[in-house]
Amino acid sequence: MPTDDMTARPTTSREDGLAAEVRTLLRTGLPIRLAAGPRLLGLRGVQARARRPDDPSSLARALDGLLREQLDRLENTGLAEASRLLFGAEAATSGATLTARRQAAADASGYEVHHFRKRIEPKLIDLVAWQLRRDSDTFMARHATAPELRAATRPLVLPADVFAWEAVEHQHALARLWGAVYLLRAELLTTARLASMDAPATETDAAATRALWRHALVLAAAAEYRAAYGAALLDRAGDTDLGPDQIAAYAGWTPPLSPAADLILVRLADPDGSLADFTARLDAARGGSELTADWRRALSGRDRDTDPNTLPAAAPEGSTP
Amino acid sequence: MSLEDLLAPTTEPRRYVVTGGPSAGKEAVLAELHARGVPASEDEPAREIYRRHRDRLGRHLQVADRRAYSRDVLAAFVAEYCDHKAGLRFYNRGIPDGYGWDAFFGLGPYPDLEEATRIYRYDAVFVLDPLDDFDSEDDLVFAQEREIRRVHELIVQGYYDAGYRPIFVPADEPGRRVDFILAQLPVPST
Numbered sequence: 001m002p003t004d005d006m007t008a009r010p011t012t013s014r015e016d017g018l019a020a021e022v023r024t025l026l027r028t029g030l031p032i033r034l035a036a037g038p039r040l041l042g043l044r045g046v047q048a049r050a051r052r053p054d055d056p057s058s059l060a061r062a063l064d065g066l067l068r069e070q071l072d073r074l075e076n077t078g079l080a081e082a083s084r085l086l087f088g089a090e091a092a093t094s095g096a097t098l099t100a101r102r103q104a105a106a107d108a109s110g111y112e113v114h115h116f117r118k119r120i121e122p123k124l125i126d127l128v129a130w131q132l133r134r135d136s137d138t139f140m141a142r143h144a145t146a147p148e149l150r151a152a153t154r155p156l157v158l159p160a161d162v163f164a165w166e167a168v169e170h171q172h173a174l175a176r177l178w179g180a181v182y183l184l185r186a187e188l189l190t191t192a193r194l195a196s197m198d199a200p201a202t203e204t205d206a207a208a209t210r211a212l213w214r215h216a217l218v219l220a221a222a223a224e225y226r227a228a229y230g231a232a233l234l235d236r237a238g239d240t241d242l243g244p245d246q247i248a249a250y251a252g253w254t255p256p257l258s259p260a261a262d263l264i265l266v267r268l269a270d271p272d273g274s275l276a277d278f279t280a281r282l283d284a285a286r287g288g289s290e291l292t293a294d295w296r297r298a299l300s301g302r303d304r305d306t307d308p309n310t311l312p313a314a315a316p317e318g319s320t321p
Numbered sequence: 322m323s324l325e326d327l328l329a330p331t332t333e334p335r336r337y338v339v340t341g342g343p344s345a346g347k348e349a350v351l352a353e354l355h356a357r358g359v360p361a362s363e364d365e366p367a368r369e370i371y372r373r374h375r376d377r378l379g380r381h382l383q384v385a386d387r388r389a390y391s392r393d394v395l396a397a398f399v400a401e402y403c404d405h406k407a408g409l410r411f412y413n414r415g416i417p418d419g420y421g422w423d424a425f426f427g428l429g430p431y432p433d434l435e436e437a438t439r440i441y442r443y444d445a446v447f448v449l450d451p452l453d454d455f456d457s458e459d460d461l462v463f464a465q466e467r468e469i470r471r472v473h474e475l476i477v478q479g480y481y482d483a484g485y486r487p488i489f490v491p492a493d494e495p496g497r498r499v500d501f502i503l504a505q506l507p508v509p510s511t
Contacts, residue, residue: 045474048471048474048475049474049475049478051420051424051429051430052429061482062478064481065477065478065481065482066478068481068486069477069481069487072486072487072489073489159348160368161343161348161365161368162365162367162368162371163342163343163472164343165371166371167343167468169381169382170468172381173381227383227384228381228382228383228384229384229426229427230384230426230427232427234425234426234468234471
C-alpha cells in the first residue's frame with residue numbers, strides 16, 4: 001500500500017481557491033470541458049500553453065494537456081496510477097463517472113473506497129493544485145526585462161540547430177529594440193537635466209531633437225519586431241499584453257504623437273543614418289518642422305502650463321523627399 | 322519482445338519520437354543511440370529547410386513567411402515517416418512538434434498538419450526533460466530560460482493535443498537516458 005503522507009505541501013493552492021476548482025473539475029474528469037474554473041483557466045501556465053489565449057476552448061485544451069502532464073509527473077509516485085484513474089487520464093476511466101473512477105483509483109492503490117474518498121482524494125487534489133501552481137510560478141513575472149547579459153567566458157559557438165538560429169534572430173531583434181530604448185532614455189535624461197539646469201534653449205532643443213531621432217529609431221525597431229514576430233513578445237509567457245510597443249514606452253515619457261506622425265517617423269528612421277540625415281529629412285517633410293517644434297517645447301518644459309498628455313502633436317502627412 | 326527482435330528488419334515498423342525543447346540534450350541522446358547501433362534520424366530536416374527559406378528571402382522569416390516554412394517542414398517529416406518500412410527507428414522530433422513550434426510563433430494549427438497528425442502515428446513519444454544547466458549543453462545562454470521553457474511546454478502540449486501520452490525522460494547523462502528509453506520498449510501504440 002502506498003504512503004498517503006502528503007502533508008508537506010504548501011497550502012497556497014487551497015487558500016487561493018485553486019484546489020476547490022480542481023475538486024469541481026474532478027466531478028466530470030478528463031477530458032476537460034469548457035466549464036473549467038476561472039482560476040484554472042487563468043493560470044499563467046495555461047495561458048502560455050494555449051494557442052489562442054483569448055479563446056476559452058483553446059484554454060480548456062491547454063488545461064487538459066497541462067493536467068495530464070502533471071498527473072504523469074505526480075510527485076507522489078506511489079499514487080500516480082491511482083491519480084490518473086481518478087481524473088480519467090487513463091483510457092480505462094476516461095469519460096467515466098466519478099464513482100467509477102474513484103473505485104478504480106481505490107482498487108489500484110489498495111485502499112478501501114470510502115477511505116480513499118475521505119482521506120486520499122482530498123490530498124491528491126491539493127497535490128495536483130499545488131503542482132499546477134508551481135508550474136505557473138516557474139514562468140516569469142509580468143514585467144518587461146531587457147535581455148540579461150552575462151560575462152562571457154568563451155567564444156560564442158552555436159549548435160547547428162534551428163532553434164539556436166531562431167533564438168539568435170529573435171535575440172537580435174530584441175537587442176536592437178532594447179538598445180534603441182536605452183539610447184532614447186539617455187537623451188530623455190539629458191534633455192530633462194538641461195531643462196532643470198535652465199540651460200540655453202539651443203542646448204535643450206538640440207538634446208530634445210536627438211531624443212526625437214532616437215524615438216524614431218525606437219518606433220522603427222518596434223515595427224521591425226512586429227513584422228517578424230507579431231504584436232506580442234514571443235517570450236512574454238502568460239502576459240499576453242506585452243509587446244514591442246509597450247517596451248518602446250519603457251524609455252520614459254515622450255510627448256504623445258498621432259499615428260500619422262508615428263508613421264512618418266518610422267519612415268524617416270534609418271538605423272544606419274545620422275542625426276543630420278534625419279533632421280534634414282524631417283524638416284523637408286510636410287509638418288515636420290512643426291512636429292519638431294512641438295516635441296522640443298514639450299520635452300524642455302516650455303509647455304508646462306498645459307497638460308503634457310493633451311499636447312496637440314503635429315501630424316505631418318507629407319511624404320519623404 | 323527484446324531490443325534485438327525490435328531491431329530485426331523483418332518486423333513491423335515501429336517509430337519512436339525523441340523530442341523536447343531547446344537545450345534538452347536531444348542531440349546527445351540521438352548520438353548515443355547511433356553509437357549503440359539503434360536506427361535513428363541522422364539529421365533534423367528543418368535545418369536545411371530553414372536555410373533554404375532564409376536564403377530565398379534574404380532575411381529572417383517574418384510572420385507572413387512562417388506558414389510556408391511550416392508546410393515544408395511538415396512535408397519533410399511525413400517523407401521521413403513514410404521512408405521507414407521495417408524494424409524500429411527513433412526520430413529527431415515528430416510531426417506533432419509542428420503544433421508547438423507554430424504556436425510559439427503565434428500560428429494556429431492548419432488542416433494539413435492536423436490530417437498528417439491523424440494519419441501518421443508514432444508508437445511512442447519520449448520527451449527529454451530540460452537539462453538544468455543550459456551552459457553545459459551549448460552556448461544558448463542568451464536565449465532566456467523562459468523562452469526555452471515556453472517552447473518546451475508548447476511542444477509537450479502539442480503531443481497531448483494530438484492524443485499521445487508522452488514518456489518523460491529525466492535530465493541525466495545521455496547514456497543513462499538512452500538506457501531509460503530502451504527499457505520502455507516496446508511501448509504499445511497509443
